[in-house]
Amino acid sequence: MNQTLDNIVSLAKQCQCGHHHYDISIEQIVVSHEAFNQLAAYLRYKQYKKVVVVADNRTFTAAGRSLCDKLKNESVLYTVCLIQSDENEDVIADERAIMQVLLETPNDVDAFIAVGAGTVHDITRFSSYKMKVPFISVPTAPSVDGFTSMGAPLIIRGVKKTIQAQAPIAVFADTDVLCQAPKAMIAAGFGDMVAKYTSLADWQFAHWMANEPYCPLVYQLTIQSLNACVDHMEDIAAGNEKGIHVLMDALLQSGIAMLLMGQSYSASGAEHHLSHYWEMEFLRQNKRQVLHGAKVGVSTPIIVEHYQRVFWPLLSELKQCPKSMDETIWERLKIYTDSIQELLESLPSPERIRAMVEKVGGAVAPQQLGIDPLLVERSLKEAHRLRLNRFTMLYCLNECMLMEG
Ligand SMILES: [Zn+2]
Ligand SMILES: [Zn+2]
Missing domain, CATH: 3.40.50.1970 (Rossmann fold)
Known part of the structure; x- marks a missing residue:
């Protein structure tokens, strides 16, 4: 590590x-x-x-x-x-x-x-x-x-x-x-690390909005692991010993960071909820399962896109507290608007994340994994319900900003 x-x-x-x-x-x-x-x-x-x-x-x-x-x-x-x-x-x-x-x-x-x-x-x-x-x-x-x-x-x-x-x-x-x-498993591991872009952003957001416990050390350990993988992308793609060592170390360190906190917020945000939603649909249809890391490698850029193109524009246009929103959430959103903008701008673009995952040999489009666009659309509306106690930006968007009454 x-x-x-x-x-x-x-x-x-x-x-x-x-x-x-x-x-x-x-x-x-x-x-x-x-x-x-x-x-x-x-x-x-x-x-x-x-x-x-x-x-x-x-x-x-x-x-x-x-x-x-x-x-x-x-x-x-x-x-x-x-x-x-x-x-x-x-x-x-x-x-x-x-x-x-x-x-x-x-x-x-x-x-x-x-x-x-x-x-x-x-x-x-x-x-x-x-x-x-x-x-x-x-x-x-x-x-x-x-x-x-x-x-x-x-x-x-x-x-x-x-x-x-x-x-x-x-x-x-x-x-x-x-x-x-197998190459696909190495790519999946890289996908599970790339997912930390959005899981860490969601965790930071949940801390601001809902006072979720947050720790800079756990954050550091996780981002350090992610950055190490990005820095050694060439080696991981080549599957050489250096790259595999860095990737395994990163996965273990991210796991240890979760253990320190006693919960998985640092490593699992809305991108993981999307993946779990897809997995449950596959189970219902008795379809062959897809590697966890392959799914989050695909869902992470989708979440970044959704946050940057749907969540942020909607949030920045809100002039008054929607009926479905708690007053305290509203106040906090106002206090943290600039920080949220900064947080979202600090994320790599969806294209950049897809290029990274592709470089390592992973799938970048849901269809490559047998996930159809309608399922993706549905999951963006419903996946947060799999874990209602997790105040991700996806949760905030669907439960506080889009709900009527
Ligand atoms: Zn994971
Ligand atoms: Zn701490």
Whole structure:
């Protein structure tokens, strides 16, 4: 990471923002060629003798098998749980996958090791938490910033819910494995970082409008990660070791920043709500899922466009408090009008963001992901309802400025 874990913990201790910062329960984060050796050393140190390796077919081939060889050499007993894919060939974090893990896990296991991308992590995060056993993260692709999170987004009876579970106790990411990850997953990771342009703007806005807790340190850690990715765009696009290292570090650092705050405001704004809305529509239609980072890579420039072309002009023309708007919100909008303008002007243009995502090999138009323009239009009106307690600019626009009466 840009900052070491110890450094972040000590910065958080000295932070003057006035908000409580949560303890980071992650003991070690390693991103290197030597990650699996260090994982073996960590298991020795923890005296873990029996582990369950959770993977899917692809991630087992990519990393699970060589990890298991290592475990054998270390005389660590292990069982492997290969999550079955569904009828669309997708591995889904749903009740079936969780049940499979629980059924295949011996009762006396010391720890779980999640070997995979976001979905395998979420299945393991929840299953291990329910069994009151820690889990260790082995990311196989730099695809998402959720490896270190506490929450597990699960699909239960066809509906997506984020359920509080646990963060990993350690992360061991092997750079050779990460560099072999499919290009689409690397592009998705970059998309999840680009999303921080709008998530950070929405967070700042929510702080002004609704007194949402805000911390300059968490802001700094997140923007620093984003900027590192933009500065190394060429390397990430080339998929070389430097680029993959920077991207993985950025995703982990953004994840740690969320943990410090105990919520995801810094990393997830209206662009994430759009993505979740699309995902739910795909679930309803039983369509193949699209990578989370690919969706937010597309939704971020759409949100910037919407804020600059719809939200801002409407806000700057408002001369009196609309009926649907609370007086206090109105007053604050007036106080912060200049700051909001500045905030929106500080964002890169939608074209610039699309050029970045395209450079790294990601999709830039919703249609490329099978998302039709009508769904995009509907989501811009309704996606904020997925999270009504989040005072994003999209929420303000739809609930306070456009509503009648
Ligand atoms: Zn703080
Ligand atoms: Zn995300």
